[in-house]
Amino acid sequence: MSQIKLKHGLVISLMLSLFSTTPAIAQEIYIDSTCKQNQQLDEFDRFTVISKYEFQAQGRSYWFYSGQYIDGSPIVCISRSEFRQAKTLKMQQIQSGYIDKIAKDPRNKTAFLVTVRYGNGSYVPITQYRLNLSTPNKPVLTKIRSWKS
Template identity: 55%
Template sequence: MIYKIRSKTTLVNGLFLSLILSLFSNIPSKAQETYIDNECQQNQQLSKSDLFSIFYKLEFQTKGKTYWFYSGRYQDGAAIFCISQPGFKQPRPLNELKPIQFNFIEKITKDPGKKTAFLIITREGNGSYVPMIQYRLTLSTPDKPVLTKLRTWRSER
């Protein structure tokens, strides 16, 4: 009889342990970062000195096609702006954006008033009271992006 109690206890403990392990194995781990090179190609095998970590990506549609607008940050804080078709197909850097390409980016948001436009705030350095500039990037014609300077001010920090 003692043997039967131990068998049941072992079985119950085993099921309990399996339940606990299955619960903890479903805890999401930190999402793997996506890396791109300076040509906006996704590449998870790059050395640290060659990679940009994607920090902003949004899908949008224009003229019946779907695109990704994304930006990657280099280890020194400079950002690259890219466009591609979904799945990083036909990626290219937006080299037309000379005033903001490889600059420090404070913030990128979708322009709520325009379905193919983004608001981008740049920072002229990491110190206090540095110039900040807000731009509108319009991608209604993805091969001819339009960058418009909206306002300038100095940071408070």
């Protein structure tokens, strides 16, 4: 009987070691509500970076990136490399929905195609925008098309 308990204990120990509490190396990047990187933020105070693009404008390197809050709401940001001089893009159209996709505009090295879904479920409005960051301090947002999912 004690041999069975010993085997049972070894099996449980083996299973527990598979689910050890050793922290995994986080590959995610967290930012706060002002677009600054901070890996120490609590889950309810952070956005997880879901896309990040580097581009050149006016002879300088910039990052265009978006983050997602725990409820799916977005934050869209621009900064110099390494999150220096980070700031939120003040564009209600892309900050108020859910970002479905961001892609580089193949026709313009300083522009991005941003697809925003305004709601959950089916038959919700979706709009695709072109965000031109050739002048990073004065971004230009142009509506390309809209449809319902």
